[in-house]
Amino acid sequence: MRGARSGVSYVVSVAIISMVTIALGLFLWGITAGWAGVSAFDMVKETNKGVAQQRSLLVVEFVDMRNRVVWVSNPGKVDLVILSCMVYPKNSNPPPREFREVKRVAASMKMSYPLSSSECAFPGSLDPAQPYVVEIYAIASTIYNPANVVENIQWAIVVRSDA
Amino acid sequence: MVLAIVFTVILPLVILSQHTYGIFLNESNSRRIFDADRLSEFLDVNISQDPQTLQLTLIVSNQGPIHVNVVRVWAIDVDRQASIPTSEACLRSSDTSYIMSLPPGMNGSVAVQQCVQGFTGVVQFLAVTERGRIFSSEKIRLANGQVVDFVYPFTLTVSIINMKKGRWYEVIVEPLDDGKVSPRKFTHKATAANENVTVAFGAFAGRYRVSLYENGRLVQLGEYNPKVIYVPEIRRRKLLSHARPHTLPTGPDRNT
DSSP: OTGGGOOOOHHHHHHHHHHHHHHHHHHHHHHHHHHHHHHHHHHHHHHHHHHHHHHOOOEEEEEETTTTEEEEEOOSSSOEEEEEEEEEETTSOOOOOOOOOOEEEOSOTTOOEEEOTTTSBOOSSOOTTSOEEEEEEEEETTSOOTTOHHHHHHTOEEEEEEO | OHHHHIIIIIHHHHHHHHHHHHHHHHHHHHHHHHHHHHHHOOEEEEEEEOTTTOOEEEEEEEOSSSOEEEEEEEEEETTTTEEESSSSOSEEOOSSOOSEEEOTTOEEEEEOGGGSTTOOEEEEEEEEETTSOEEEOOOEEEETTEEOOOOOSEEEEEEEEEEOTTOEEEEEEEESSSOOEEOSEEEEEOOSTTEEEEEEEEEOSEEEEEEEEETTEEOOOGGGSSEEEEEOOOOOOOOOOSSOOOOOOOSTTOOO
């Protein structure tokens, strides 16, 4: 009769259950740690972008209508990459924007930077007596990603100024 | 196991989250302070002309509560919306010093005659601060780099009649004392025979010598050319009321 009631010993069953429990725990730990790592990485990245945006500042000093030059300077704390620049009449809708790396502007008020007509879109004819708007998109160079235009625009600052 | 996960994963994540949030808040606060400082900047920019040398000077007064550094001065041709004399800012700070460094309440001045030398038109100066604010002066009209005075209390008119066709005529008005006149010279070429022209000169009170030249020679008109004229100063008459004026006693022996 004793031979008919053979089965897994108590020690073995405890060992198996423990191993399964430990494996599940390690799996859960791994999942949680992975999620936490990804979250931490994203959090640091987003914070960096937010900080870079807070440090970004661009000023349009003067728009030279005769020579078609927009003079800008950077009183902020981080170097900027100009992504788009356009001048358009104040009473009209802005023309379609084209985003590309136009110019880098160092974070120093010791210099002002010219954006010529090849770097900034001007209307065909300019009347100095009419009001115009200058619109510039710029992004901090620390978070600038040349491969991802959409991401750049998301974190860019926009400067609109009367000319 | 749950405790292990809490202490090794969740808790560090919460701490990191708080830390990054603190960094962002710190930066955001720093930017807010910077923006408040920028908005506190207040400069009064005025143009002055030396009466002796006729040189233009920009006088900048810091009316705000914080220290302001001026890093650039632009001279703008208002009519054409272009910078003068070149396409760049007229005055720029060097690597080691600012154009002006103004504590609160302080005034500073900088010579800007070189910016407008020989320029004719309406000019305006822009002062750019280190925090990126731009303050503008009033617009003034210049002729050949000098201020044109528009507000003259008197108008002196000179008529030239019966001019000869093709000849050049020149009227020169010279102040003989403290008088001031603008313009001092008028030149005209007669395009028809017996042409007449009347010229207006803005003038202050004073004595002036008016001379007429024809092709560079003084026109012989006897005592009328050159002619010394006197522009009197207008004194306002005191308007008396209908009531009899009162006489106040000046001493004890006088009756009222």
